[in-house]
Amino acid sequence: LIFPDLVEGLVLMNIDPNGKGWIDWAAAKLSGLTSTLPDTVLSHLFSQEELMNNTELVQSYRQQIGSVVNQFNLQLFLNMYNSRRDLDINRPGTVPNAKTLRCPVMLVVGDNAPAEEGVVECNSKLDPTNTTFLKMADSGGLPQVTQPGKLTEAFKYFLQGMGYSDSVSLSLSVSVCAHAVPSASMTRLARSRTASLTSASSVEGTRPRACTHSESTEAMGQINHTMEVSC
Known part of the structure; x- marks a missing residue:
């Protein structure tokens, strides 16, 4: 929130955006x-x-x-x-000069976890165009411990949606932008870069991409990036 230009993506687990009343x-x-x-x-x-x-x-x-x-x-x-304070974030358009997270965000919470209510509320306060809500079934309060494999897979697809190509061999099509549905019954976030590829090619030319800006725009159209997923 303080230095948004220094953060390219966030994975938040069991987050509670509210302070204690x-x-x-x-x-x-x-x-x-x-x-x-x-x-x-x-x-x-x-x-x-x-x-x-x-x-x-x-x-x-x-x-x-x-x-x-x-x-x-x-x-x-x-x-x-x-004694934590409220993050004081709001979904853009709900209040004037709303403060929110600008980078892509993946919210993770286990089914029936103590933090489930807080994560759901946090999801309602973030921009739906760059937020992924992952609710993992049968994982309890610590999905990173009980379901590490599924969480790792979701994290890989989140990075691919940000434009990074995964170096690890995965059993899915490279064309994430072509409406491909992975085998884990999870809808993946395919997000194109907002910056112009022409102006950024000199800086990010060595970074592999899952898809180009034009390809993702033509193939996907309008996509709701906020979703609830059961693994």
């Missing part, structure tokens, strides 16, 4: 009286179903948080998280 502050204080610090942290990381099932992953995180992490530093980190 008085009700949230009171709930956090009450939770601190009835729950231990590790349990409070775990409630932010895992869904209630995962905590109830007490999976091996939850047990591992509980042991790490309780015995490895410095508890004083962890409390300071939690206090800082609970």
Whole structure:
């Protein structure tokens, strides 16, 4: 938000654009009286179903948080998280001089994750033309841990949509712009560069592209880049 020209793309996981209100502050204080610090942290990381099932992953995180992490530093980190400020972003066109993220953004959240509501609200505040909303099924609160393969695949396609050619061999057509639907039943974001290829060729000529500006415009037309995906 402060230096938009220095950021070309963002992948945000379990983001909450809102600061803590008085009700949230009171709930956090009450939770601190009835729950231990590790349990409070775990409630932010895992869904209630995962905590109830007490999976091996939850047990591992509980042991790490309780015995490895410095508890004083962890409390300071939690206090800082609970004192976070609102990002104060709005979808362009909804308010005058709306502040928002200008670069391509991929929002990632697990199904029934504690942060699901916050991520959905963040999606409603971003520009739909350059935002991808990825909701991963059967991944809980930490999709990067429970579903790393699917998340990596989505990240690769996100980079391709930004115009970068993936050096890793993928089982999909190179013509992302030709309405190709990948095998993972995921609609991919195909985004052309906004800058003129003629003026940028001297600077970015060595960077491989998934498609040219004219090809993406003619082949795709108007595309809604905001989507909810179940992997």
